[in-house]
Structures are given as C-alpha cells and as structure tokens.
Amino acid sequence: MKNLTESKTTKRPGIFADTYGGQYIPETLMTELEKVDKAFHTLKDDPDFQAELHDLLINYANRPSLLYYAKNMTEDLGGAKIYLKREDLNHTGAHKINNVIGQALLAKHLGKKRLIAETGAGQHGVATATIAALFGMDCEIFMGKEDTDRQKLNVYRMELLGAKVHPVTTGSMVLKDAINATLQEWASRSEDTFYVMGSAVGPYPFPEMVKYFQSVISKESKQQLKAKENTLPDMVVACVGGGSNAIGSFADYIDDPSVKLVGVEAAGKGVNSDKTAATIERGTVGIFHGMKSLFLQNEDGQINPVYSISAGLDYPGVGPEHAALAKEGRAQYVGITDDEAVQAFEYIARQEGIVAAIESCHAVAYVEKIAPTMSKDQIIVCTLSGRGDKDVASIAKYKGVDIDE
Amino acid sequence: MSNLSEIFKNHKAFIPFVVADDPDFDTTVANIIALAEGGADIVEIGIPFSDPIADGGVIQAADLRAFDAGVRTKTVFEIVEAARKQTNVPIVFLTYLNIVFKYGYDAFCQKCQELGVSGLVIPDMPYESREDIVPTADKYDIDIIPLIAPTSGHRVEKIAKAASGFIYVVSSLGITGERNEFFNGLKDLVAEIKSYTDVPTAIGFGVHTPKQAKAMAGIADGVIIGSAIVDIVAKQKQNAPQAIEKYTQSIRAAVDEAQTEEAHV
Structure with a gap:
C-alpha cells in the first residue's frame, strides 16, 4: 500500500x-x-x-468566494478586525x-x-x-x-x-x-x-x-487576506458538525502556528445539558460510521441522540482530524447554544445585511464573544459556511413569529 | 484459537441467531436453549447496538425491543451465564466494534472466555482493522470470525488466510433480512476460499427457508439464519421458544439432508 x-x-x-x-x-x-x-x-x-x-x-460554483471585511461588526464589537469568508455566495448557497x-x-x-x-x-x-x-x-x-x-x-x-x-x-x-x-x-x-x-x-x-476538496476555502482566504492586509489572520473561526467547512477553513493554516484555529460546536440547550451536539467537549473515544473518533455515547458505547437547532450540526461524532487537532491542542473547540446562534442570526442580518445559515451563525456568535477581547490590530477570519434562506421559517417559529410558508 | 472449526468436521453446521434481551431476559435464555435443543451447532447471540449499519429492519426492530427491555452489555453476559446452566452449545457473539471497544477489548475477551463464548462476529471491522483486537482475542482463545462478501474480490485471499473459527460468507449485497435470491457466484466464492484455507465456511444474510438452508449447506460448510428467527421472536414474543425449536428442527433436517447428499456424491 x-x-x-x-x-x-x-x-x-x-x-x-x-x-x-x-x-x-x-x-x-x-x-x-x-x-x-x-x-x-x-x-x-x-x-x-x-x-x-x-x-x-470557477465557472460553475462561482469561486473564489469573497473575503469580505465586516466593517459594521468590527466597529460594533470594537476589537479585532473581522473578515467573513463568504461560502454562502457559492452556487447552491454553501x-x-x-x-x-x-x-x-x-x-x-x-x-x-x-x-x-x-x-x-x-x-x-x-x-x-x-x-x-x-x-x-x-x-x-x-x-x-x-x-x-x-x-x-x-x-x-x-x-x-x-x-x-x-x-x-x-x-x-x-x-x-x-x-x-x-x-x-x-x-x-x-x-x-x-x-x-x-x-x-x-x-x-x-x-x-x-478536507482536500474543502481546503480551497483556506487556500483562498490566505491569499485574499495577504492581498488586503499583507498578513496572516490571528484567528480562524468556523462551525463544526462533522467538520467539513471547518477542516477546509483550517487546512492551509494548520502549519502556521501563529494562527489560532477555533471550531464552534452546537451546544444546543447547553454544553452540559442532555440536549447538545458538542461532541469534542462532551464526547468520548469510540468507533462509529467507519472511523475512530469522539462520539456522544453512553458508557456501553450506544450512540446518544443529539440535539441542536441546526440540522447541519446535530451529529453525534466529529471528523477524526478534528478529534486529533483537539487532542494535540492545535485547534480549540467551543460550544455555542441555540439561543446564542439565533441571536447571531439576527445580529449579522442587521449589522451586515447577511442572512447566514444557522450553522454558520454558531461561528458568528463566537466571533461576537471573542472579537471584543482582542486588539484592533488583530484579525479574525470567520467562515460563513452557508446562506440562511433555508432557516428563515424555522427561526421565525423559534422566535414565536407566525409566518405562512 | 477456539474449537469452533472442529464442529464442521464431516458435519454441516446450522448457526442460528437471536438478539439478546429481545423481548426480555428470560425469553432470550429460553430461546438459546430451544435453539440448542432444536439442533443448532453454534448459537450466535447479537448484542444490540444503537446504529446497526449492517442490519435490516427485522434486526433493527429487535435491537429496539432489547433497548426497551433495558439491555446493557453486562445484561448480555448475564443471559449467557444463565443459559450456560442448561446448555453447553457453542456460542458466538455478533456485535459492532464500539460495544467491544467501550467494554475494553481485554475485559470483553476475558469475559467471553469465562462464559465459554468462542468467537466474535464484528460486521464493521474489516481486515484492515483486525489488528485492533486479534492479539487480545488470541490471548483468550476467542476467534474473530471474518466476513467475506460477493464484492471482496482480491481481498478474499488475505482474509481467508488470516481466518480462524469459521468464515462468514455474506450471501448477497446489502444488509441482513430475508431474501429470495442470492449472489449467483457463491459456489465459486466458497471454492476460492477453500483454495486458501481449511477454515470452514458458513453462508448467512437472507437465508430463511429449509430449502434455501439445504442449498446453502450444499455450497458451504454451514448456514447462518438470523432475521427469520428474530422474526419469530417479534411475532411470538414470550411464546417464541416453542416456535423457535420447531423451526430449528426443520432447518436442522434440511441441513442434514445436504450432508447426506454430499456424502453420497
């Protein structure tokens, strides 16, 4: 072999x-x-x-996707400069x-x-x-x-x-x-x-x-940021379910130790609640779906039901390379709750005029928390993995708004 | 290595399957006894898994009934312990690797040895991953029963050569469940396996009638029946043991016919 x-x-x-x-x-x-x-x-x-x-x-999927400077968010949060990698602008919206x-x-x-x-x-x-x-x-x-x-x-x-x-x-x-x-x-x-x-x-x-096919995300963002700022980002943030957009967002930076990599998991009703999908934070080593990785499971190895408002993140496992990046300390994984993600869904819509997927809004919610703690000369690249049209009806429902689909 | 392969010496083996704790503890124990008394050579006991990706609807439903009964891995060991008071029938477990992994490969294999469980069938552990558990299983004389599928192709040789106990030959593509048609190259597949190893073969996946059992036993050294028996449990519930014993006798007779016919050829 x-x-x-x-x-x-x-x-x-x-x-x-x-x-x-x-x-x-x-x-x-x-x-x-x-x-x-x-x-x-x-x-x-x-x-x-x-x-x-x-x-x-290039000609069908509309790449490269934009690396957009989120000026309003940056000013509102008052810390690190925020760039959004706009995967939501790809053909099919993610x-x-x-x-x-x-x-x-x-x-x-x-x-x-x-x-x-x-x-x-x-x-x-x-x-x-x-x-x-x-x-x-x-x-x-x-x-x-x-x-x-x-x-x-x-x-x-x-x-x-x-x-x-x-x-x-x-x-x-x-x-x-x-x-x-x-x-x-x-x-x-x-x-x-x-x-x-x-x-x-x-x-x-x-x-x-x-990872290979998704690494186009980080290859582009690296070049784009170099052209705009002539530097590497200080932090790359992406949401993690199984972890495809995150691994693509991280790939080209893994060997750049100055770039902090943060994967944002869906904490559902809370990382420590039973209604969560925060696999890296709460999971244990197991073997399922063809891989050894971290899984939300009981002590006998039965896979637990998981929960998140986001249909794209409620997965009881995570890609093996994310489990490895967490183990080695190369990437950090944090949880964002349903409430925080929904708040971010509204926040980015009003600040930047972008309706982002509820999955991606988990990453946005983390940026809202971390950017103010960083200095103005630091840069965050946050991947918007998809657009949020698909989520409008269910978020309205979550907020108790009655709309006729 | 266990004594499993001895069972197949000049004898066509019948290997029925039940899911542990379906629908409850006592019925499973009684079902194991009924299988043994009905003429099973090896009883295969399924340890339920939340996500049985190699299994069809019948076995998935049985797993759910077992979970409703509160099955734990330790419950399955207790079931075998209870059955062992009444039967010495050879037993193998079928389960998914995560169940064994979480119990601990060493602790699990040791427990198997204590209970007289001779082998493990792990449908989600291919040849490439067998080294995870084989050294531990060897330590406790537990056979890891490999599966060979109609799609195995060039992989047949290495799998066959590494096998012990018996080889589980998958009758057709896809998942478990009753079928009326099988892969038409089974005879050649078994012949190829035979060219690499003396380890016996048993055909499973989809076999449910005595006629099919006879045909499969004519091709291989044994036949495995799962879903058809689990279906009896689903329908008869606590009354399953009698029906299972009767069914087992009918398959036993069919498999013996294959043995007799082969002896006359």
Missing part, C-alpha cells in the same frame, strides 16, 4: 494523532473504498482532472458544493452513473442533486425525517433538481440516521453508485478527500 498516512508512526492509512480515523466499515464496501482511494490519489495529481475541477469551481464537485468528478472517472448522499440541513443534498443534474447522473438523497420536516424548502429544491429524497425514519431520524441509511444503500448497490460523503467523517479516505 502507498504511504498516504497522516501519521508518522503507523502504516495504516488515514490515522490521525496515532489514534483517530481508520476504516471500520462492512467488508461488502471495502473493495469499493479501495477503488475510491486509488482513484482519488491518482486523479488529484492528474493535470486534466485538476483543470476540470478548477474550471467547475461550502458543500466544493466537495461535491470534487467527489462527483471522481465518480464520473470511476464510471459511476448514480450519486447517493446523506444530508442534514439539506445543503449537501442540494449540492449533490445540483451536480448530478449537471453531469446527467441519477441522484438519491437520504435525509432524516426530522430534518425533512424542518428543511422542507431544501427537500423541494432537491426534488426540483431531479433527485429522489428518502426520508429516513430509523433511530432519531436525523443526520446520523441518514448516514446509516446511505451506507446501507451503498452496501446494497455500489457497482454503479458513488457515495458522496458530505462531511469530513467516515472511513479513510473520506476524511482526507473531503
């Missing part, structure tokens, strides 16, 4: 900090995973593949498209005719349905029934794009259960089907692959 490992002391691929990651998936899928691994590592060094990827990112374009191209090269994916908030499902439409592939999306109910607009959007949406009614009927269902579907039919994993989770090589 090629030496692709992130770790220097083990020869198993995809092991982070000697602990997390790996491959824990039924045998039925292993040959397919090997094919994906081989294709990914061959194609990422292939100039034609890179040209195709680049062309789609960072998810970066990874989907990459994986769908891979699928095309593998001769696959059908894309399947899990989705939480629906953004990854929408991105997958979009690229399937563009590439003329069949598309089926698995989404927890709880999430199809709170993200109806995205369900319709996926259907409009020609995808079939399967509401998943097992377990707690959220993102975790959607991943279970998608893995089962892939185990039943992998011959013509590619599983487009939406987050930086799952068995190797998915965490590495998702």
Whole structure:
C-alpha cells in the first residue's frame, strides 16, 4: 500500500494523532473504498482532472468566494478586525458544493452513473442533486425525517433538481440516521453508485478527500487576506458538525502556528445539558460510521441522540482530524447554544445585511464573544459556511413569529 | 484459537441467531436453549447496538425491543451465564466494534472466555482493522470470525488466510433480512476460499427457508439464519421458544439432508 498516512508512526492509512480515523466499515464496501482511494490519489495529481475541477469551481460554483471585511461588526464589537469568508455566495448557497464537485468528478472517472448522499440541513443534498443534474447522473438523497420536516424548502429544491429524497425514519431520524441509511444503500448497490460523503467523517479516505476538496476555502482566504492586509489572520473561526467547512477553513493554516484555529460546536440547550451536539467537549473515544473518533455515547458505547437547532450540526461524532487537532491542542473547540446562534442570526442580518445559515451563525456568535477581547490590530477570519434562506421559517417559529410558508 | 472449526468436521453446521434481551431476559435464555435443543451447532447471540449499519429492519426492530427491555452489555453476559446452566452449545457473539471497544477489548475477551463464548462476529471491522483486537482475542482463545462478501474480490485471499473459527460468507449485497435470491457466484466464492484455507465456511444474510438452508449447506460448510428467527421472536414474543425449536428442527433436517447428499456424491 502507498504511504498516504497522516501519521508518522503507523502504516495504516488515514490515522490521525496515532489514534483517530481508520476504516471500520462492512467488508461488502471495502473493495469499493479501495477503488475510491486509488482513484482519488491518482486523479488529484492528474493535470486534466485538476483543470476540470478548477474550471467547475470557477465557472460553475462561482469561486473564489469573497473575503469580505465586516466593517459594521468590527466597529460594533470594537476589537479585532473581522473578515467573513463568504461560502454562502457559492452556487447552491454553501461550502458543500466544493466537495461535491470534487467527489462527483471522481465518480464520473470511476464510471459511476448514480450519486447517493446523506444530508442534514439539506445543503449537501442540494449540492449533490445540483451536480448530478449537471453531469446527467441519477441522484438519491437520504435525509432524516426530522430534518425533512424542518428543511422542507431544501427537500423541494432537491426534488426540483431531479433527485429522489428518502426520508429516513430509523433511530432519531436525523443526520446520523441518514448516514446509516446511505451506507446501507451503498452496501446494497455500489457497482454503479458513488457515495458522496458530505462531511469530513467516515472511513479513510473520506476524511482526507473531503478536507482536500474543502481546503480551497483556506487556500483562498490566505491569499485574499495577504492581498488586503499583507498578513496572516490571528484567528480562524468556523462551525463544526462533522467538520467539513471547518477542516477546509483550517487546512492551509494548520502549519502556521501563529494562527489560532477555533471550531464552534452546537451546544444546543447547553454544553452540559442532555440536549447538545458538542461532541469534542462532551464526547468520548469510540468507533462509529467507519472511523475512530469522539462520539456522544453512553458508557456501553450506544450512540446518544443529539440535539441542536441546526440540522447541519446535530451529529453525534466529529471528523477524526478534528478529534486529533483537539487532542494535540492545535485547534480549540467551543460550544455555542441555540439561543446564542439565533441571536447571531439576527445580529449579522442587521449589522451586515447577511442572512447566514444557522450553522454558520454558531461561528458568528463566537466571533461576537471573542472579537471584543482582542486588539484592533488583530484579525479574525470567520467562515460563513452557508446562506440562511433555508432557516428563515424555522427561526421565525423559534422566535414565536407566525409566518405562512 | 477456539474449537469452533472442529464442529464442521464431516458435519454441516446450522448457526442460528437471536438478539439478546429481545423481548426480555428470560425469553432470550429460553430461546438459546430451544435453539440448542432444536439442533443448532453454534448459537450466535447479537448484542444490540444503537446504529446497526449492517442490519435490516427485522434486526433493527429487535435491537429496539432489547433497548426497551433495558439491555446493557453486562445484561448480555448475564443471559449467557444463565443459559450456560442448561446448555453447553457453542456460542458466538455478533456485535459492532464500539460495544467491544467501550467494554475494553481485554475485559470483553476475558469475559467471553469465562462464559465459554468462542468467537466474535464484528460486521464493521474489516481486515484492515483486525489488528485492533486479534492479539487480545488470541490471548483468550476467542476467534474473530471474518466476513467475506460477493464484492471482496482480491481481498478474499488475505482474509481467508488470516481466518480462524469459521468464515462468514455474506450471501448477497446489502444488509441482513430475508431474501429470495442470492449472489449467483457463491459456489465459486466458497471454492476460492477453500483454495486458501481449511477454515470452514458458513453462508448467512437472507437465508430463511429449509430449502434455501439445504442449498446453502450444499455450497458451504454451514448456514447462518438470523432475521427469520428474530422474526419469530417479534411475532411470538414470550411464546417464541416453542416456535423457535420447531423451526430449528426443520432447518436442522434440511441441513442434514445436504450432508447426506454430499456424502453420497
């Protein structure tokens, strides 16, 4: 096997900090995973593949995304200078498209005719349905029934794009259960089907692959900030569910020790409450969804139900590289509650005229807390992972506002 | 290494499966006894997991019933302990790796040895991750039963060569649950496995009728039946033991027929 490992002391691929990651998936899928691994590592060094990827990112997904100086927020908070990395301005309205374009191209090269994916908030499902439409592939999306109910607009959007949406009614009927269902579907039919994993989770090589395709976020922000300020940021902030936008936002800064990396988890009703999704703060080491990582689970290893107002963040695990970055102290992970995120949803709308996804507003809420404690010559880059149109109805409901959808 | 592979010597094995604590403690103990008395060679006991990604609806529902009964990992050990007072039937556990990991690989394997549990089937632990647990399992003479699937391809050789106990041959793609059709290359797959190892093979996933059991036992050294038995538990609840024993006898007879026919070839 090629030496692709992130770790220097083990020869198993995809092991982070000697602990997390790996491959824990039924045998039925292993040959397919090997094919994906081989294709990914061959194609990422292939100039034609890179040209195709680049062309789609620029001409279809609307990259590079803006690095926007949030002047009003900066002045209002009175501390660090705040830049927003506007992934919400991508085609389909979130960072998810970066990874989907990459994986769908891979699928095309593998001769696959059908894309399947899990989705939480629906953004990854929408991105997958979009690229399937563009590439003329069949598309089926698995989404927890709880999430199809709170993200109806995205369900319709996926259907409009020609995808079939399967509401998943097992377990707690959220993102975790959607991943279970998608893995089962892939185990039943992998011959013509590619599983487009939406987050930086799952068995190797998915965490590495998702990071690779999402690292465009930090590559751009680094260059953009250099052009504007001729310096590195002091802090990069991004929300973490499974951790795809965060790992992409961090990737190019991991080797720059002066840049503080902060992942913001969904604390739900509070990090110490039972209604939380703050995996890194509250989780323990376990093995689930193909990886060894941190999970919210009971002492027997049964996965706990998790909770967040955000359908994109209520996942009981986290990508293995985040668990490793936390273990090594390279990144810090903090929790933001529903109330704080909703407040930030309103704050950024009024300050900057940006309706950001409730997921991203967890990161914004942390920026609101930390920026005033920093000096005016310091810089924060905060990733806005998605736009908030999908959340307007449910936030209105949360606030007790009656609107007719 | 356990004595599991001995069971298959000139004998087609029948390996039925039940979920522990479905629907309750006493019924599970009685079901294990009924399986043993009905002619099971090895009883496979499922330790429920919250997210059984290799299992279909029938076993998922059984896991939920067990959780309703308050099942814990230690409850499963207590069930085996209770069953052991009445039967010496060989037992293997089927569960997901996190359950074993959280209990502690060493403590779990030690407990298995104490209870006379000979092997573990862990559907989410492929060949690549087996080193996590195999050295510990070896210490306590517990076999880690590998799975080989119709999609295993070039992986068959390394999996077969590393196997002990028996090899769980997955009959078809996807998840557990009753089926009427199986992968049509099973005969060749088993023959390929045989070319690499003497470790016996048992076919599982989807088998439910005596006719299918006979056919599968004709291809491999044994047959595994899960969902069909769990379905009896779902329907009969506390009355399941009688029905399970009867069903087991019917499969036993079918598997024995395969043995007789093979002996005459």
